[in-house]
Amino acid sequence: MIADTDVRxxxxxxxxxxxxxxxxxxxxxxxxxxxREPLVVLYPNEIISSVNSSFYKTFKTDIRHTVGKNIFxxxxxxxxxxxxxxxxxxxxxxxxxxxxxxxxxxxxxxxHKIMLLNASKLIIRENSDQMILLAIEDITERRNLEKKIEKxxxxxxxxxxxxxxxxxxDEFFSIASHELRTPVTSIKAYAQLMEKDFEEAGNKQAxxxxxxxxxxxxxxxxxxxxxxxxTKIEAGQFKYHKTNFDFNGLVNExxxxxxxxxxxxxxxxRLAKTLFFFGDRERIGRVITNLLSNAIKYSPGTNTVxxxxxxxxxxxxxxxxxxxxxxxxxxQKKIFGKFFRLKGAIADTFPGLGLGLFISADIIKRHxxxxxxQSKSGKGSVxxxxxxxxxxxxxxxxxxx
Ligand code: ADP
Numbered sequence: 254m255i256a257d258t259d260v261r262x263x264x265x266x267x268x269x270x271x272x273x274x275x276x277x278x279x280x281x282x283x284x285x286x287x288x289r290e291p292l293v294v295l296y297p298n299e300i301i302s303s304v305n306s307s308f309y310k311t312f313k314t315d316i317r318h319t320v321g322k323n324i325f326x327x328x329x330x331x332x333x334x335x336x337x338x339x340x341x342x343x344x345x346x347x348x349x350x351x352x353x354x355x356x357x358x359x360x361x362x363x364x365h366k367i368m369l370l371n372a373s374k375l376i377i378r379e380n381s382d383q384m385i386l387l388a389i390e391d392i393t394e395r396r397n398l399e400k401k402i403e404k405x406x407x408x409x410x411x412x413x414x415x416x417x418x419x420x421x422x423d424e425f426f427s428i429a430s431h432e433l434r435t436p437v438t439s440i441k442a443y444a445q446l447m448e449k450d451f452e453e454a455g456n457k458q459a460x461x462x463x464x465x466x467x468x469x470x471x472x473x474x475x476x477x478x479x480x481x482x483x484t485k486i487e488a489g490q491f492k493y494h495k496t497n498f499d500f501n502g503l504v505n506e507x508x509x510x511x512x513x514x515x516x517x518x519x520x521x522x523r524l525a526k527t528l529f530f531f532g533d534r535e536r537i538g539r540v541i542t543n544l545l546s547n548a549i550k551y552s553p554g555t556n557t558v559x560x561x562x563x564x565x566x567x568x569x570x571x572x573x574x575x576x577x578x579x580x581x582x583x584x585q586k587k588i589f590g591k592f593f594r595l596k597g598a599i600a601d602t603f604p605g606l607g608l609g610l611f612i613s614a615d616i617i618k619r620h621x622x623x624x625x626x627q628s629k630s631g632k633g634s635v636x637x638x639x640x641x642x643x644x645x646x647x648x649x650x651x652x653x654x
Contacts, residue, residue, distance in 0.1 A: 430481035501527030543609040544573040552577025572637035
């Protein structure tokens with residue numbers, strides 16, 4: 254009997270040695286089965302010697318389909334990946350290990366996964382067959398998270414880039430419209446002078462042409478102002494100058510201008526008794542002009558537009574009604590967006606930039622008012638805004654009207 258000695262120098266019997274070995278084995282397999290990563294021990298011929306419980310759990314398999322089988326054949330050859338084969342062969346031939354080999358694969362049963370493989374040669378006993386220990390880590394979630402973070406980073410940087418471009422575009426609009434305004438103003442002044450001269454000279458034909466030219470110059474000036482103001486609104490630089498003014502006085506002034514330029518429609522006015530309102534006279538005038546010119550523009554083939562004012566419950570409401578092309582319910586909120594214009598065979602034929610309502614909505618909002626649209630496609634629209642009569646800032650007072 255071969256006797257061995259333990260740490261205390263006592264002699265060990267074969268039985269004690271076997272007992273110790275069994276204990277060590279139980280200890281080792283206890284550790285291996287506790288490890289959360291799937292582990293595989295392979296013979297040099299790629300036959301599986303053993304796997305841990307995590308392997309069974311991860312790949313939803315059992316001992317019958319695993320131990321004693323060739324690793325490349327289990328699970329319908331799902332591990333038969335040429336690069337893995339090459340690496341395992343290389344380990345046996347020269348290297349002792351490989352690290353972090355990433356496998357992206359559609360595994361049977363568990364589906365698409367990304368696995369990180371690490372392997373090393375196990376020297377169990379000298380001159381015996383060398384085994385390979387293969388550790389498998391499922392990094393699908395980690396990779397997906399990394400991809401998500403990358404995507405989010407990309408979105409953040411794209412947003413930043415787009416904001417930069419939007420700022421550049423706003424600056425361009427601002428400079429361009431500012432620069433366009435000066436020459437247009439002097440063209441307008443010269444055209445008016447010429448119209449006057451031709452009138453005095455009695456040249457009716459030239460006066461007619463110049464008056465048409467003046468209308469077009471006004472339209473151009475309006476477009477330029479809209480562009481400039483829309484960029485100011487975006488930049489929070491659209492200034493308001495509020496004063497007390499006679500509301501009907503403003504409505505009538507706008508009506509005079511609109512009636513002067515409109516050849517196709519009659520504008521019927523049903524105005525409530527006038528009152529003073531505290532706000533930006535010019536800007537509210539612009540909202541009324543926008544609503545009237547839209548009502549005329551988007552109601553071809555009809556001949557009446559109605560403007561109505563009422564004041565009740567400390568509110569002043571102005572509405573403009575047309576019997577034109579109307580707006581689908583789904584588009585009614587969108588038309589207040591910047592550059593939004595309705596699409597369609599008919600809608601596409603009307604000129605415009607899609608800025609009027611965007612600017613009007615800001616003006617009404619800045620007076621604590623609200624906009625309202627009632628419309629039916631093909632039947633017509635009623636656009637209205639209501640403004641609170643601010644008793645503290647400026648007592649509402651009725652004047653003769
Ligand atoms: P623009 O008239 O210059 O296009 P607006 O901002 O004033 O710009 O109007 C935005 C869009 O709303 C228009 O392009 C048009 O499609 C729609 N719209 C505005 N007013 C009316 C209306 N009275 N009837 C039908 N559609 C309208």
